[in-house]
Amino acid sequence: MYIYDKFDQTIVRERVAEFRGQVQRRLAGELSEDQFRPLRLMNGLYLQLHAYMLRVAIPYGTMSSAQLKKLAYIAQTYDRGYGHFTTRQNIQYNWIKLEQVPDLLNDLAEVQLHGIQTSGNCIRNVTADQFSGVAGDEIEDPRIVSEAVRQWSTFHPEFSFLPRKFKIAVNGAARDRAAIQFHDIGIQVVRGPEGDVGYAIYAGGGMGRTPVVAPLIRAFLPKAELLSYLEAILRVYNRHGRRDNIYKARIKILVREIGAEEFTRQVEAEWALLRNEGVNLPEAEMSRIQKFFAPPPYEKIAAPVVAFEQARASNPAFARWVETNVHTHKVPGYGVVTISLKPVGGIPGDATAEQMSQIADLAEKYSFAEVRVTHVQNLVLPNVKQADLFAVWQQLGKIGFADANLGLIGDIIACPGLDYCALANARSIPVAQQISERFRTPERMKEIGPLQIKISGCINACGHHHAGHIGILGVERAGEELYQITLGGAGDETASIGELLGPGFKGDQVVDAVEKIVNTYIELRQPGEEFLAAYRRVGKAPFKERLYASA
Amino acid sequence: MADENTQVIEPSEISAHRRSNKAAGGKIATGNRLRDGVVIYLAANGEWTTDVDQARRETTADGEAALKGALDAAFKANYLIDAAVIDTVPSDTKPARLREQIRAVGPTVRPDLARRANW
């Protein structure tokens, strides 16, 4: 894991001190709300329905057990005993008191955490594949470049007042687990013609009210030149991105308006001027960063691990969990554990202080003290020995997080929606809860197979509904919550935007509608055909027919 | 807010969210207390209360103007933010819109944290 050097640490400490002064002046009435609002947002502090909400950045979703422990402590000390992990690999606290925020941030700074780059029109906290460094299909650990991007983008003076916020995601494996094509810039680690490692660059993707799958603007960028190329993209955007209309200010609109080809031409022209200007990271710095992500001291483990195989054979529930929630590790004898924060009927992404603290303990004991946050609102223990999986599973059962539903219908993304969010039109969480209850049995989930449901409480699409195999969007009609359903979205390397099926459904009709869709799929699928593949083969007609048949 | 488009849109759009309900039964004044963000209402006695049942409910234009005046003064005194006059149902201080009902009670998915029983 990356450890802050004294510059980073000083920056964060100074920011806390500065914000403490600003809070004091606000409380004393020396700053007006108009003056103060941008200052608090720069530190991740929003106002939501019930209170202030603090968003804490977890850069590229990687944290230490000590950091998770601190997050638990914050939940206990300054909030109501819980936090919410988001699709941005962040954590949000819902009940924050302004007057306590300086102390809170001071505590966070002890473990090098903060709310910087979680708000405002800057380059936001960079996100990445949660299986970085441990996935079998990885070309290179994306955290190395993610960390370089983090250092480059933090307080970048030229890009602190962009037309709109800017999100960069990095993926290092063949499988895209970071939804890079739905980001302002998506960086995919690839191998070049000569087998050398470099990056494919996507730009102009995004969700929100205008969903766009990012076009590829460069198939291969040499590794050493990444930062100058990013800077060129940002410059073109900063210069030409619209500032007159908030709905047209994201880079995706610019790329669409002038066309990917013209956009690329401008970026390349800018890059030609920039690439020798010393923007790129020196080799020495890159290898300094790389050292932080050196593999932990794995043991040499002979296969098969007998105790593990026996536990699997004798305990079907454990076997099921291994099948769904444990991924192959690049090192034999280890597994990558995803802890589903989606218990049946639970609130997706919520974890109590106690649960966080227990997971931190598990990480310390079984996973080289490392934890990851996924954009699907789950947590990962990346390095668990197969021999320890049974113990980990049992411990997780004690805190209610042993559900074997990863990637299945119960593994739902839901944004906070109208239960918490000031911008919401409808609630998201209760819809997720109802669906998860309806399809609660492992048999039913298995029968259905891989199926991603994603729910947003308004068009801002924080719940990634555009990328859901089944996407659900809450809207408001005549004072009532109404839910639109889309099908066929995907956030992986085959990224696509879900298509709207038809008129929306009332809150109490959504689960039935989802069940009809699921049943339609089961009836029409070919042997072994997953939901998304079936939808892509048959299109929306059969689903639409069934859904609106008797209406 | 999971993914946060919140920042730029903060106050003006939120008031737009609170567009009036035609069948409005009355009005109450609300905001979030500056120092801790807690949801508060102007009470009948002129104080600010966290209890929506104590809210001062007005049904006339003059009454509504008084609510606005109180909000304005409290905002200027840096006591509250996100001030708004909101609609209630007829003959009760229960807010008309679901959004405001949730603000008054708490997240519907956490009844254990509720500030009062739901209506």
Ligand code: SF4
């Ligand atoms: S999608 Fe809308 S309701 Fe959901 S968190 Fe984002 S802004 Fe709030």
